[in-house]
Amino acid sequence: MSDQSKQNISQLMDGELSRDCSRFLLKRMNHDADFRDSWNHYHLLRSAVQQDGQAPLMLNLGSRVVQRLQSGSEADKPSATSGRGWLKAMTGSAIAASVALLAVISFNQNNLSSADMDSQVPEYAKTAKQLINPPNAFTARVEQKPRYTRYPDLTPQVQHYIMDKNTQTVVPIYYRIQSGQQSPVQQSIQNQARHYTDE
Amino acid sequence: MKQDNNTKMSEKTLDAELVEQAKKGHMPAFEMLVNRYQQRVANVIAKLVKNRSEIEDVAQEVFIKVFRALPRFRGDSSFYTWVYRIAINTAKNHLVAKSRRIQNTQVEYEEAESFSGNEAHRNLDTPDAVYARGELEQVMSKAISQLPEDLKTAIILREVDGLSYEDIASEMDCPIGTVRSRIFRARDAIDQALRPLLDKEQHNKEHVRSI
Numbered sequence: 001m002s003d004q005s006k007q008n009i010s011q012l013m014d015g016e017l018s019r020d021c022s023r024f025l026l027k028r029m030n031h032d033a034d035f036r037d038s039w040n041h042y043h044l045l046r047s048a049v050q051q052d053g054q055a056p057l058m059l060n061l062g063s064r065v066v067q068r069l070q071s072g073s074e075a076d077k078p079s080a081t082s083g084r085g086w087l088k089a090m091t092g093s094a095i096a097a098s099v100a101l102l103a104v105i106s107f108n109q110n111n112l113s114s115a116d117m118d119s120q121v122p123e124y125a126k127t128a129k130q131l132i133n134p135p136n137a138f139t140a141r142v143e144q145k146p147r148y149t150r151y152p153d154l155t156p157q158v159q160h161y162i163m164d165k166n167t168q169t170v171v172p173i174y175y176r177i178q179s180g181q182q183s184p185v186q187q188s189i190q191n192q193a194r195h196y197t198d199e
Numbered sequence: 200m201k202q203d204n205n206t207k208m209s210e211k212t213l214d215a216e217l218v219e220q221a222k223k224g225h226m227p228a229f230e231m232l233v234n235r236y237q238q239r240v241a242n243v244i245a246k247l248v249k250n251r252s253e254i255e256d257v258a259q260e261v262f263i264k265v266f267r268a269l270p271r272f273r274g275d276s277s278f279y280t281w282v283y284r285i286a287i288n289t290a291k292n293h294l295v296a297k298s299r300r301i302q303n304t305q306v307e308y309e310e311a312e313s314f315s316g317n318e319a320h321r322n323l324d325t326p327d328a329v330y331a332r333g334e335l336e337q338v339m340s341k342a343i344s345q346l347p348e349d350l351k352t353a354i355i356l357r358e359v360d361g362l363s364y365e366d367i368a369s370e371m372d373c374p375i376g377t378v379r380s381r382i383f384r385a386r387d388a389i390d391q392a393l394r395p396l397l398d399k400e401q402h403n404k405e406h407v408r409s410i
Contacts, residue, residue, distance in 0.1 A: 003387075010383040013235070014357065015210035016364050022208035026216055030227045040234045041390040041397070047238035048339045049358045055238070055245035055254055057336055059397075062233035065262045066226045072263075 001034050009038050013046075214278040222269050233262045236279055240286045247290040257293050261286045335396060342392035346385055353378055354385035 008025055011017040017025070029035040040060055047058050154162075208216070214235075220228035237258065244257045264285050272281055343351065349371070356367045364382075368375040 003383075006387060007379065007383040010386050011379060012208070012213065013210075014364065014382070015213060016207055016379065019206060019208045019212075022213065023216070026213075026220070026228070029231065030220065030225055036227060036231065038390065039231055041393060042386045043234045043237075044393065045339070045343075045354070045386055045389045046358050048336070048343070049355070050238050050242070052242035052245055054249070054251075055241040056251045057339075058237035058241045058255070058258065059335065060234060061237040061241075061255070061258060061262070062230035065233050065259055065266070066230045068259065069229075069263065069266060070226065 001038065005035070006038055009035065010042060013039065013042060211277055215274055218269060218272060218274070218278060221266070229266060232278070236282055237262075239279065240282060243283060243286045244290045247287075247294060253293070257290055258286075260293070261289045264289060335393070338392060338396055339389065342389045346388060350381050350385040350388070353381035357382050 005025075008017055008021060009029075012022055012025055025035075029039060040062070044057075044059065051057050214232070217228045217232045217235075221232060240261055241254055241258050244254050244261070245251075248254050248257055261282070265282055268285070272278070343354075346354070352371060353367055356362045356370060357364075362370065364375050364378045367378045367382075371378065
């Protein structure tokens with residue numbers, strides 16, 4: 001290597017070389033180990049005069065770092081996102097993919113077994129655990145909450161119980177009241193009935 | 200706007216060029232960046248970490264983190280300011296992790312007392328490494344002291360005081376071309392003095408690797 005090239009390296013590291021020459025030299029240094037050796041040795045002198053008493057003299061740390069990076073795992077490659085960001089993105093994608101896959105599988109199975117399903121008695125989740133893990137995964141149906149329900153916070157099972165009870169024929173309470181305690185409405189109905197029978 | 204190509208490439212622009220090349224995966228460019236800032240980073244770490252052998256490990260860790268984070272470096276601050284922050288955080292994390300390790304290992308009371316009380320015993324460098332480093336520092340110190348006075352003054356004004364070539368020319372009352380030449384000759388003289396030692400160390404490292 002010529003003295004002129006070495007002097008250019010010396011000027012380059014001090015920010016005293018023209019842009020054109022600097023760019024040319026940087027390209028050259030990427031491919032020429034002798035040029036890089038001069039760069040490293042000139043910086044070693046800088047390290048020596050800048051060395052703090054507590055710190056050891058650093059000698060070509062760059063080659064050790066690069067060696068470690070090249071022998072290291074994929075994680076040592078530069079990444080636009082941090083490690084946690086990358087993990088979060090991958091987790092999100094994995095969850096989305098799983099949900100999509102489950103949807104496709106359950107759709108296909110529902111189509112295949114729709115005839116069987118019609119003949120089966122619908123199976124409802126009876127406990128909280130079964131709501132999460134239905135007793136018969138793809139055939140199980142979880143009763144939707146009726147929108148008109150007056151008890152939206154109750155479980156479907158309890159809502160069914162109330163609805164079943166409500167649909168039973170129940171004698172209105174005022175029919176069970178004794179004759180001596182009849183309400184004015186009941187009295188008027190009975191009076192009218194008597195009136196028609198008398199006629 | 201067209202840039203004047205005859206203007207100088209400042210040190211900040213030089214760092215930015217090296218960063219861009221390193222981002223593209225040119226490892227020689229990253230190696231040059233590390234060697235450019237290795238000592239300043241080690242000096243920063245040494246303010247927090249007292250064990251000399253650990254300082255080098257932490258410095259390696261710093262530059263590995265720097266490499267991973269390069270795509271996020273936008274150049275708003277200087278490269279060194281950015282590296283400085285990473286170095287401080289890494290050194291602090293190292294101390295926290297170390298104190299946890301010491302608590303977990305339940306060191307005997309006597310051992311713990313001697314461990315924390317004797318700084319010299321905490322230097323875990325291998326004897327060869329200590330000797331090589333000591334020899335290098337001696338040769339370097341001798342080479343600097345043997346430099347002609349005008350070369351020594353020029354290199355000290357540049358490397359210690361951080362003056363530009365123009366300011367050094369003004370300080371030494373000589374043309375800027377002379378300053379350029381003096382600084383280069385000082386560097387080259389020390390390079391020539393160190394070459395045999397550095398080549399020997401390189402040879403030893405390659406020998407160890409081949410074993």
